[in-house]
Structures are given as C-alpha cells and as structure tokens.
Amino acid sequence: MEWGLDGAIVALLLGLAARILHTRDLFEATVLFIAFGLTLSLAWARLGAPDLALAEAALGAGVTGALLLNAYRRFADREEKAAPAVDIGSGEAACGAFPDASLRAPCDRVLRLRPILGAVLGILAAGFVVFLVTLPVRLPILPSMVADRLAETAVSNPVTAVLLDFRAYDTLLEMTILVVAMVAVWSMDREAPGLVRLAEEGPGEDAVLEALINLVVPVAGLTALYLVWAGASASGGAFQGGALLAGVGVLLLAAGIVHPVTAQTALVRGLGVMGLGVLVLVGLVVMVWTGSFLAYPEGTAYVLVLLAEGALVVSIATILLELFVDVPAVPEKDPTLEWVDPTGDPLGRSSDADGIPTSDSEEDG
Amino acid sequence: MSAPELWTTVAVIGPLGAAILSLRGGRRDILVGLGLGSLASTAGATGLVWTVLDRGVSRHLLGGWGRPLGIELHVDGLAVVMVAMTAVVGTAVSFYASSYFGDAADPRVQQSPAARGARFFAPPWLFLWTALNGIYLSGDFFNLYVTLEMLGLSAAALVTLAVTDRATEAAMRYLLVSLTGSMLFLLGVALLYVGYGTLSLEVLGARDPSGTLAWWALAAMTAGLSAKTALFPLHGWLPPAHAVAPAPGSAILSALVVKATFYVLARLWLYVYGIGVPGAHGRPSLVLLGVLGAAAVLTGSVLALRQTSLKRLLAYSTVAQIGYLFVVFPLLSGPGSSGDSGTWSAAAWNGGVYHAVGHALAKAAMFMAAGNMSYAVADDAIESVSGVAHRIPMSFLAFGIGGLSLAGVPPSGGFVAKWLLLTAALDSGQWFFAVVVVTGGLLTLAYVLGVARYALEVKPEPPTFRNVPDRMEWAALGLAVLAVLLGLRAVEILELLSVGGFSPWR
Amino acid sequence: MSSEFLYVLGGGGLFLLGFLGVSTRSHLFWKILSVNFMGSGIFLLLVGAAPRLPDQGPDPVPQALVLTGIVVAVSVTAVGLGIALRVVARTGAPYLPDLPETSGPERFRRRNERAR
Numbered sequence: 001m002e003w004g005l006d007g008a009i010v011a012l013l014l015g016l017a018a019r020i021l022h023t024r025d026l027f028e029a030t031v032l033f034i035a036f037g038l039t040l041s042l043a044w045a046r047l048g049a050p051d052l053a054l055a056e057a058a059l060g061a062g063v064t065g066a067l068l069l070n071a072y073r074r075f076a077d078r079e080e081k082a083a084p085a086v087d088i089g090s091g092e093a094a095c096g097a098f099p100d101a102s103l104r105a106p107c108d109r110v111l112r113l114r115p116i117l118g119a120v121l122g123i124l125a126a127g128f129v130v131f132l133v134t135l136p137v138r139l140p141i142l143p144s145m146v147a148d149r150l151a152e153t154a155v156s157n158p159v160t161a162v163l164l165d166f167r168a169y170d171t172l173l174e175m176t177i178l179v180v181a182m183v184a185v186w187s188m189d190r191e192a193p194g195l196v197r198l199a200e201e202g203p204g205e206d207a208v209l210e211a212l213i214n215l216v217v218p219v220a221g222l223t224a225l226y227l228v229w230a231g232a233s234a235s236g237g238a239f240q241g242g243a244l245l246a247g248v249g250v251l252l253l254a255a256g257i258v259h260p261v262t263a264q265t266a267l268v269r270g271l272g273v274m275g276l277g278v279l280v281l282v283g284l285v286v287m288v289w290t291g292s293f294l295a296y297p298e299g300t301a302y303v304l305v306l307l308a309e310g311a312l313v314v315s316i317a318t319i320l321l322e323l324f325v326d327v328p329a330v331p332e333k334d335p336t337l338e339w340v341d342p343t344g345d346p347l348g349r350s351s352d353a354d355g356i357p358t359s360d361s362e363e364d365g
Numbered sequence: 366m367s368a369p370e371l372w373t374t375v376a377v378i379g380p381l382g383a384a385i386l387s388l389r390g391g392r393r394d395i396l397v398g399l400g401l402g403s404l405a406s407t408a409g410a411t412g413l414v415w416t417v418l419d420r421g422v423s424r425h426l427l428g429g430w431g432r433p434l435g436i437e438l439h440v441d442g443l444a445v446v447m448v449a450m451t452a453v454v455g456t457a458v459s460f461y462a463s464s465y466f467g468d469a470a471d472p473r474v475q476q477s478p479a480a481r482g483a484r485f486f487a488p489p490w491l492f493l494w495t496a497l498n499g500i501y502l503s504g505d506f507f508n509l510y511v512t513l514e515m516l517g518l519s520a521a522a523l524v525t526l527a528v529t530d531r532a533t534e535a536a537m538r539y540l541l542v543s544l545t546g547s548m549l550f551l552l553g554v555a556l557l558y559v560g561y562g563t564l565s566l567e568v569l570g571a572r573d574p575s576g577t578l579a580w581w582a583l584a585a586m587t588a589g590l591s592a593k594t595a596l597f598p599l600h601g602w603l604p605p606a607h608a609v610a611p612a613p614g615s616a617i618l619s620a621l622v623v624k625a626t627f628y629v630l631a632r633l634w635l636y637v638y639g640i641g642v643p644g645a646h647g648r649p650s651l652v653l654l655g656v657l658g659a660a661a662v663l664t665g666s667v668l669a670l671r672q673t674s675l676k677r678l679l680a681y682s683t684v685a686q687i688g689y690l691f692v693v694f695p696l697l698s699g700p701g702s703s704g705d706s707g708t709w710s711a712a713a714w715n716g717g718v719y720h721a722v723g724h725a726l727a728k729a730a731m732f733m734a735a736g737n738m739s740y741a742v743a744d745d746a747i748e749s750v751s752g753v754a755h756r757i758p759m760s761f762l763a764f765g766i767g768g769l770s771l772a773g774v775p776p777s778g779g780f781v782a783k784w785l786l787l788t789a790a791l792d793s794g795q796w797f798f799a800v801v802v803v804t805g806g807l808l809t810l811a812y813v814l815g816v817a818r819y820a821l822e823v824k825p826e827p828p829t830f831r832n833v834p835d836r837m838e839w840a841a842l843g844l845a846v847l848a849v850l851l852g853l854r855a856v857e858i859l860e861l862l863s864v865g866g867f868s869p870w871r
Numbered sequence: 872m873s874s875e876f877l878y879v880l881g882g883g884g885l886f887l888l889g890f891l892g893v894s895t896r897s898h899l900f901w902k903i904l905s906v907n908f909m910g911s912g913i914f915l916l917l918v919g920a921a922p923r924l925p926d927q928g929p930d931p932v933p934q935a936l937v938l939t940g941i942v943v944a945v946s947v948t949a950v951g952l953g954i955a956l957r958v959v960a961r962t963g964a965p966y967l968p969d970l971p972e973t974s975g976p977e978r979f980r981r982r983n984e985r986a987r
C-alpha cells in the first residue's frame with residue numbers, strides 16, 4: 001500500500017513537471033507549478049519531515065507561486081514573429097537565411113553540434129538513471145550523529161537544533177542571501193511594475209475579498225507567531241512563520257489596505273537587516289565567552305535561539321514582502337542621496353538610447 | 366579565542382558587518398562600509414598569514430561543535446594566499462570605486478536614473494567580499510554551496526548596475542549559468558552526503574572517495590564549477606557580463622569571482638579526491654581539463670585580438686587566462702615526472718596559484734585603467750583611445766604593466782608563473798602544454814600592444830579629454846606595480862603557499 | 872528496501888527534467904522554473920536517501936539542508952524573475968539573444984534593426 005501511495009505522488013510530481021515544461025501557456029505553467037509545490041509538500045509529509053512540508057507549502061508553493069502569479073502576464077511574447085533561439089533539432093535551413101556569409105559557418109557548426117551534444121547528454125542522463133536505480137546497494141548504513149548530542153542544545157526539535165545551533169553559520173549565510181536578494185531587487189530600476197492590486201483602497205464592495213481578509217489575516221498571523229514559538233520544540237520555525245507573515249502582508253497590500261512602503265525608507269531596510277544583524281552580534285558576543293563564533297555558552301542556548309528566531313522572523317517577512325513591492329527608480333527627495341549628478345554627455349556626441357557612444361554598438365564577429 | 370578563530374572571523378564577518386553598515390545608503394555610510402571592509406579583510410589576511418606561519422594548518426570549529434556535526438573553517442597556505450589576494454585587490458577596487466561613483470561616473474551609469482551605482486555598488490560588493498573569504502576558508506561542502514550561491518547573486522547584482530539592454534541580458538545569462546552550475550554542485554554534495562555521511566571536506570578526504578558514486582558526484586560538481594569558471598566551451602556568458610559592468614565591477618568579476626570557483630574545483634580534485642598525485646586513477650580526466658584549458662587559452666586570446674571594444678578585449682583575455690589555470694591539472698603529475706608518489710609537482714602547483722594571483726592583480730589594474738581611458742575619451746572603442754598615453758600616463762602605464770605581466774614578461778608575477786608552468790611541462794614531458802603556454806603569452810602581448818599603439822599615437826586634432834580623478838589612477842597603477850612586485854618576492858610567497866603541503870588529505 | 876527509495880528516483884528524474892528544461896526551453900520564465908525543478912529534485916534525493924532514525928523519521932541534517940535550500944531557491948527565483956522582467960521590458964521579448972558567435976538569423980537581424 002505504501003508503494004502505491006508513494007508511487008502515485010512521485011508519478012504526479014514527474015507528470016506535473018513534464019507537463020509544465022511542455023506547455024506554452026504561461027498561466028497553465030504557473031498554476032501547475034503551485035500544484036507541484038503542494039504535491040511536493042505532501043511528499044515531505046510522507047517522508048516524515050513536517051518542517052519541510054510546512055516550508056515547502058509556505059515558501060515553495062506559497063511565496064514562489066505568488067511571485068509567479070504576480071509576474072507571469074508580463075512574460076507573454078508580444079512580438080508576432082518571435083523567433084526563439086535555435087532549439088535542438090532545428091533544420092540547417094535556418095542558417096541559409098543569414099545575410100552575412102561569415103556568420104553562416106559558425107551557425108552551421110553549432111547546429112551540427114547540437115544533435116551530438118544532445119546524444120552525449122542523453123547517454124549521460126541514462127547512465128545517471130541506472131546509477132540511481134542501483135543506489136541502495138551502494139549506500140552504507142550510516143547513523144545520524146544528531147541524536148547523541150541533541151540534549152546539549154536545549155532545543156528539542158532536531159531540525160531547529162541543526163539550523164540554529166550546530167550549523168548556525170549556514171543559517172547566517174542563508175539570511176545574508178535573502179538580504180542580497182532584497183538589495184538586488186531594489187537596485188533594479190522601475191520597469192517591471194510591482195505587486196498586482198486587487199483593489200485600491202480596501203475591499204469596498206467586494207464581499208469575497210473582505211471575507212477573505214477578515215478570516216485569513218488574524219488566523220494566519222496567529223499561526224505564524226505560533227510556528228515561531230513552537231519551532232523550538234515541535235515542527236515549525238522562523239522561516240515558515242516569516243513566510244506566512246509575508247503572505248499576510250501581500251494580501252493586505254494587494255487589497256489596498258496597506259500602502260506600499262518603498263524600500264528606500266530606513267525603517268524597511270532596518271527591519272530587513274535586523275535578523276542578520278542580530279545573528280552576527282550574538283555570534284560575536286558569545287565568541288568572547290567561548291572562543292568560537294556562534295558558540296553558545298552553557299545554558300544560554302534556548303534563549304539565544306529564541307532571540308535569533310524572533311529577529312529572523314521579522315526580517316524574513318519584511319524581505320519576502322519587499323520582493324513584491326514596487327520600487328521607484330528615483331526616490332523622491334531622498335536626503336541621503338548626495339551623489340546624483342544628472343549631467344548629460346559632456347562631449348555632446350551622438351549616442352544610442354542606451355547612452356553608449358555609437359562606436360560600441362557593433363557586436364564582435 | 367585563539368588566532369585562527371579570531372582572524373577567520375575578522376576576515377569573513379568584517380566585510381559582512383561593513384556591508385550591513387553600507388545599507389544605510391548615505392555617502393558617508395558607503396565610504397565607511399568600503400573602508401571598513403578593506404580594513405577588516407586586510408587585517409584578517411595579515412592575521413591569517415601570521416597564524417599559518419606560526420602554527421601551520423589550523424581550524425576554527427564554528428559553534429564550538431567539532432566534526433561531524435558542525436561547520437569548520439580550514440586555514441592553510443592556499444586559503445591564506447587567496448584571502449590575501451582578495452584583500453589586496455579588494456582594497457584597491459574599493460579605493461577606486463569611492464571616487465568612480467562619486468566624481469567621475471561611467472557615462473552609462475551616470476545617465477541612468479539617479480546615481481544608482483553609488484548606492485547600489487557598495488552593498489553587493491561587500492557581500493561578495495564576504496562570500497569570497499567565506500569560500501576560501503570553508504571546510505564544509507554544504508557551506509560551500511550556500512556561499513557560492515551568495516557569490517553568484519551578489520555578482521549578478523553588480524552586473525545589473527549598468528542599465529542598458531545588453532547589461533540586463535548579460536546579467537540574466539550570468540544568473541542562469543550561475544544557478545545551473547550551483548545546482549550541479551549541490552547534486553554532488555547531496556550524493557556525497559548520502560554516500561559518505563559527512564559534509565566535511567577533510568573527513569571525506571580521509572575516507573578516500575572512489576567508486577561510482579564518488580565519480581558521479583565529482584562529475585556533477587566539476588561540470589557546475591567549470592561552467593561558473595567559464596571554462597571553454599562554457600565561456601560564452603563571461604565576455605558580455607564582464608564587459609557591461611561598471612569598471613570596478615568588471616575588475617571584481619574578472620579578478621576575484623572566477624578564482625573562487627576555480628579554487629573549489631582545485632580543492633576537490635587535489636585535496637579531497639587526491640587525483641593530482643602520480644599514479645592516481647582519473648588522470649585522463651585531468652588531461653581533458655588541461656586540453657579544454659588549452660583551447661580556452663588559444664580561442665580566448667585569438668578572440669581578444671578581434672575585439673573593437675576595450676572592455677570586451679579584457680573580458681576575452683580573462684577567458685584565456687582562466688585556461689592556464691586548467692592547464693595546470695595535467696602538469697601536476699605527468700608521465701615523465703619525478704618526485705615521490707605522495708605529492709604532486711610543486712612547480713606546477715606554484716605556477717598555477719601564482720598565475721591566479723598575478724592575473725587578479727594585473728587584470729583588476731587593467732580594467733581600472735581601461736575604465737579611466739574610456740572615461741577620458743568618453744568612448745569604449747579601442748581606436749578612440751588615441752593620445753591617452755600622453756594625457757593620463759599613469760593609467761596607460763598601469764594598463765601596460767598589467768598587460769606585460771599577463772604576457773609573462775619579466776620581472777613580473779606572470780613571468781614567474783609561466784616560468785614555473787614551463788618548467789613543470791618540460792620536466793614531465795608534456796611539451797604540448799609548454800607550446801600552449803608560450804603561444805598564449807605571445808598572443809597576450811599582441812593584444813596588449815595593439816591597445817598601446819592607439820594610446821600612444823598623437824592625432825593632429827586631439828579629442829576632448831575629461832579629467833580622470835587621481836584616486837582612480839593611483840588605484841590602477843598601484844595594483845599594476847604590485848603585480849610586478851609579486852615577481853620579485855616569489856620565495857616568501859611560495860613558502861607561505863607550501864604550508865599544508867602538496868598532498869591529498871588522507 | 873522501503874518506499875522512500877521511490878523519492879530518490881523521483882528526485883533524480885526531476886533533476887534531469889529540470890536540466891533538460893534549462894537547456895532546451897528558450898523562454899526565460901521556463902528557464903527559471905526549470906532551475907527550481909533541479910533544486911527540488913536534489914532535495915528529494917537527499918531526504919529520500921537519508922538514514923532514518925528509528926521511530927523518528929529522517930536524519931535532521933538533510934532536513935535542515937533542504938530547508939536552507941528552499942529559502943535560497945525562493946531568493947534566487949525572486950531575483951531571476953526581476954531580471955527577466957527587465958529583459959522583457961527592455962527588449963520586448965522574453966528570450967535571451969543568442970551569443971554573437973552562435974546567433975540564429977532572426978535574433979541577429981532584429982538586434983541590428985532595433986531602433987533603440
């Protein structure tokens with residue numbers, strides 16, 4: 001029976017992935033991807049990993065799905081005669097259309113190579129599958145080391161213990177990646193609009209939206225806080241809770257109840273950086289006591305872990321929310337910006353719209 | 366707290382703290398961030414050099430947990446040399462950037478809405494710096510994956526600073542290659558954990574990985590890392606990305622980022638898997654890497670000759686110079702090599718590392734000098750830099766010295782590197798690679814002189830020059846001079862490098 | 872051999888599908904989705920093949936690794952979508968042009984014709 005259920009889940013996963021990769025419809029791909037995420041969450045549950053199931057549902061299906069839903073419409077190919085890059089298997093006739101003879105040769109060369117490349121990769125893939133199928137025979141039986149030393153951490157959820165005690169340095173870097181993502185999205189100019197709005201100033205006449213908000217916001221908010229609190233001893237944790245809070249924020253923003261706070265304000269930046277900052281400070285302070293970075297002294301582990309998780313939740317929620325919000329290219333009256341120098345090209349030469357002098361517009365051959 | 370704990374923390378957490386401070390966004394915050402990052406990285410590097418010379422190989426057990434539960438930072442000669450290289454180049458680039466974005470921005474960035482470059486260069490760069498030091502000091506596989514992702518993301522953020530069509534496309538391609546490479550690397554990590562039950566590099570080395578699972582893991586990781594290091598034929602993403610970034614960004618990308626991914630590759634092959642020693646199985650794959658490297662040297666150099674844009678020329682030059690790093694692999698233990706069977710060829714290894722460090726110094730200098738030259742004439746085309754040699758001689762000198770170092774002209778660091786590589790190639794009877802090294806050097810000389818020719822000519826009607834700030838010129842020239850000094854101080858540096866030995870971790 | 876092994880195979884298959892997607896689909900949206908598939912495949916492999924504690928489910932170390940991996944995947948997806956949207960906004964098409972050395976005729980011609 002177990003094989004049947006697990007087999008069905010795996011088949012569903014692979015089938016959804018294959019369908020998503022095959023379809024040309026952006027909406028279908030987006031919706032199926034969310035379904036894929038939820039199925040994956042089910043798989044984690046089957047494998048006995050509830051923390052992962054929560055995380056996958058909140059982050060993998062939830063946040064990622066929301067990002068995709070927000071953006072998919074703008075990926076539609078507006079040009080009628082859009083010719084995608086030469087795909088594997090295109091005919092060599094494509095190269096004959098080249099106006100410049102010097103480019104036909106490389107085009108031909110690449111097109112000849114692609115079937116060979118495809119064959120090589122296909123053989124590798126088949127070999128990989130064979131290798132995987134024979135894997136259980138090769139694997140040694142290795143016990144986990146965590147159980148022995150779990151008592152030393154004062155945190156009874158082993159996954160949280162690994163994340164915030166044994167391998168806290170990885171969590172610090174993970175938090176840094178979130179911050180870098182936030183900065184990267186800020187630094188790009190406003191050409192892609194931000195969050196799609198459901199309403200401008202609150203639900204108004206829309207009863208469904210109003211009911212949704214009245215129901216979801218309090219429940220989700222409480223659940224998020226519970227997840228963080230419970231994460232020390234049961235399944236849960238800062239990441240799942242933070243994602244849920246971000247979801248609440250997205251709903252409020254999309255409904256127009258909360259107006260977007262641009263990432264240029266110091267408050268948002270501060271909240272986003274808070275988790276990372278707390279982890280770094282904790283790591284340095286304990287180092288004075290115990291000699292190693294992020295080595296919690298005897299008896300303080302529980303408190304420090306909870307402190308770290310609290311800060312992390314705030315930051316994770318803020319950053320995930322900011323990944324959705326519209327960021328203007330030119331902040332209005334930002335007093336910290338002293339380096340703006342809006343002079344034009346001092347030599348007055350002609351340049352293409354990119355601002356690059358025209359001699360650079362040629363591609364090399 | 367002892368020396369390794371202190372100095373590794375300074376080297377990694379220092380730039381991280383600086384990055385956080387620079388997020389505040391004001392001009393002073395950015396300068397403080399750049400300054401603090403440089404200080405921390407330099408202090409950390411100095412401390413680590415002292416630590417390694419004083420007590421040899423050492424470790425920082427993060428969280429106080431030893432293996433197999435915790436993450437270790439591993440300090441040996443190679444790691445310290447790379448951290449020191451990053452500190453020197455990073456400080457120079459930070460110094461350059463503090464003036465570049467404030468006073469004399471690249472016209473492409475300047476005309477973009479707001480001085481985006483000013484506010485958004487420092488945080489990604491400082492996070493990138495953190496990631497670099499983190500990679501060099503890491504002793505844990507999964508930690509390497511996370512840090513590599515951080516590196517790739519920060520680097521992509523640097524490429525997106527220039528707001529042109531081509532910059533956006535280049536950044537997208539770069540991110541996709543980086544992510545695919547990371548996924549392949551992660552696959553290898555997963556396989557190794559599942560097969561050997563450990564995430565520690567040293568522990569895995571001690572277990573002598575071999576067999577089908579270990580092979581698949583290494584193949585996946587090598588494929589991923591080679592793509593991220595732009596090894597031929599997976600190099601296509603590099604020239605567009607490195608050419609469109611603002612000058613300090615290009616310097617960082619070409620000089621530092623590609624070295625980190627190569628470093629991980631070398632650690633894996635040589636220290637963990639132990640393939641570099643004479644008699645190790647897997648030698649044919651080393652030869653394959655070497656052949657791809659040779660192809661990179663030749664195609665990169667030839668394509669560089671054909672470029673009309675200064676920064677693209679330098680980017681293709683990077684592709685070629687990366688090839689040399691891969692040529693090192695087969696030279697480590699050729700069929701005719703002598704020496705005891707437990708260690709690989711010191712000459713080849715020293716040559717390779719020296720080449721990496723020398724290239725970092727020289728290429729960063731050249732990108733900064735190129736930035737100066739292009740700014741002076743407001744044009745990136747090589748033909749347009751006429752007369753810069755007379756107008757901004759310091760930048761021209763920086764470009765020239767850097768180029769001569771890359772070409773291997775004595776007494777530079779590049780010369781020492783090529784000398785060592787040639788010695789290793791001829792000693793082990795692999796004359797093919799010796800020919801490649803020499804040919805590459807000649808081609809490098811050709812494209813450097815090609816630029817110099819334009820810079821030196823005096824046109825009857827000189828174009829209007831813009832004033833290049835002194836700081837930018839000093840930064841470029843300073844690094845170029847260091848590239849030469851590298852050649853004069855080889856003995857001490859190689860002695861530092863030798864701590865940790867030339868044998869696998871067993 | 873227990874049924875967890877199916878997830879190992881599924882994970883491997885998912886990784887291969889993702890790799891195929893990244894290589895063959897030229898549309899940026901699908902490239903990003905494919906990278907996610909590669910990641911999910913590796914996570915399944917890791918947890919599926921992990922040693923299991925008696926009565927407690929899988930080893931917590933792979934679980935923690937996968938959790939970290941999921942967060943990293945969300946971050947890079949967000950940045951990837953952001954850059955991809957800018958590519959579409961600027962060039963009008965959700966594809967990356969072929970590199971000059973390997974340009975297909977349509978892309979190259981359009982690049983030269985583009986007025987901006």
